[in-house]
Amino acid sequence: MIHWTEHGEERSAPWRSESNAAAPRRVVLADDTLAADTAYRLACEGTGLLWRGDFQNARHLLQALMRRADKKPKAKGAKAGRKAQAAGTAAESAIPAQAFHLHRQAQAQRARTLGMLLVPVEGDRTIALRRAPDWREAFAEAWGPANGTACVVSLREMLGLVGAHEWRKKGVEIPALGTPQSPRRIHPHYGVFSPVRGEYVDLVAQAPLPARELAFDIGTGTGVLAAVLARRGVHRVVATDQDPRALACARDNVHRLGLSAQVEVVQADLFPAGQAPLVVCNPPWLPGRASSSIEHAVYDEDSRMLRGFLSGLKAHLAPAGEGWLILSDLAEHLGLRSRDQLLDWVAGAGLRVVDRHEVQPRHAKAADATDPLHAARSAERTSLWRLAAL
Incomplete structure (x- = not known):
């Protein structure tokens, strides 16, 4: 009150x-x-x-x-000017x-x-x-x-x-969802992170599929990656999230895109039951505490979701399956997490790196020299790590 x-x-x-x-x-x-x-x-x-x-x-x-x-x-005066400098x-x-x-x-x-x-x-x-x-x-x-x-x-x-x-009314154009003749807009709901950074979507749209029968999309948010996989010909996609707004948003987008027969949206903390030949996850890329609900798409306190995905991936991979981890390395350039630490988590989970596809972010802040974090943002790369069980 x-x-x-x-x-x-x-x-x-x-x-x-x-x-x-x-x-x-x-x-x-x-x-x-x-x-x-x-x-x-x-x-x-x-x-x-x-x-x-x-x-x-x-x-x-x-x-x-x-x-x-x-x-x-x-700054006022020479002394103040020197202090400011x-x-x-x-x-x-x-x-x-x-x-x-x-x-x-x-x-x-x-x-x-x-x-x-x-x-x-x-x-x-x-x-x-x-x-x-x-x-x-x-x-x-x-x-x-x-x-x-x-x-x-x-x-x-x-x-x-x-x-x-x-x-939400206008939607976000996602070229990776197909030709202009087919529906390819994602409509983010309030409190659900909008897929405005298209580079990670493009990585999922271009990486070679290990199989087409089934895929899991962990932490689906708006449902954009599940939709991309379905449009690429994956017969069945199970998309998970635990936030009610994200679940409603993903279901709405799947319906708008005409993909309800291929994509099932379920409430789960990370993985659904069973195994899949492809398990995809785009976790928050910065370890830190979120100050609002929508910031949970950016900040992952103690890297909980990242570590949870890696530690549980092996058990949910079908034989010869792949896990796709889509992750920005901004945390590494900010000194919040090292590459060695990430690779230690991968190895500790009984996983190996099959390949890595990398792209430079295209968002405006990466080119804004006035941004306080410009040095880190200008060096940032987003990667799709293809992981398999040892």
Whole structure:
């Protein structure tokens, strides 16, 4: 619950956060008269700003807060300039793992600050503010049917929710799913990682298949890799996940693509029952703690999923079968995991490397020299490791 005072009365409402952000301990009312500098100061102090003005002005204020959060401080005077230069040099010379953790801390602080601008949502999922849009469909997709309970939501998180709704409607074009004449769009649901990094999909689309009768897709997410395997002619694909949103998303995409006869989506922690001549997994590529549900597609605390896949793979491989591990080496360039450690896990699981196919990522950050992690991102490669039992 969050609490505030309005018209001399104590009020409260449930706090809703998909990112598991803590509710602001102090909340004040805010409207169109609030100056951006004042709003930013309050937000940095951890004060929630419950909006009572024009909705579109709230969006403008959020943009102003973003500009202030992203603005680099100006050094004043020669001494300050030298100190800033020294700090910059220290940051540049920091070991990659330190730079990564500092970057995550900065991101978390930025998210907390920008998350202080709050918007009330009524029990019927309408927004009772001037010029507020009707986003009930987007709310229903993310939260389920309206239950008559009002709540308060961060405007930044709300905009992310609506952005996910638009991605779901539009879909993501996946050329590896076939010709333009056939359905080849994946529609990611809210909270399910979108397959915007096409290089790992291309690796699965091009690697030589060891067999076509059956494949397991472990941690299917949107179902994109299961769909690619089915389009490549694998007769039956069992796709697993344990997240309810991912399961619903994968089933929806399999149905849209007309692949329901080939692809079965089942709830499981990693492997389904039985063995298959091909077992595919694209685990999160960075060891670390996820701060929201969607970050579980990127961060794998203690490399749990990666190690679980490797340790259980041999038991689920049919004779002469292959396991395909699709993994970025960004963690290696950041000093979070070594190649030797990965290979030790492979050998310790009774597996050997048959072959490895590699591709350079094409995402925008890999070419952004201003990114704090540019050195690691520019060296990153995504690999498909073909593994077999010893």
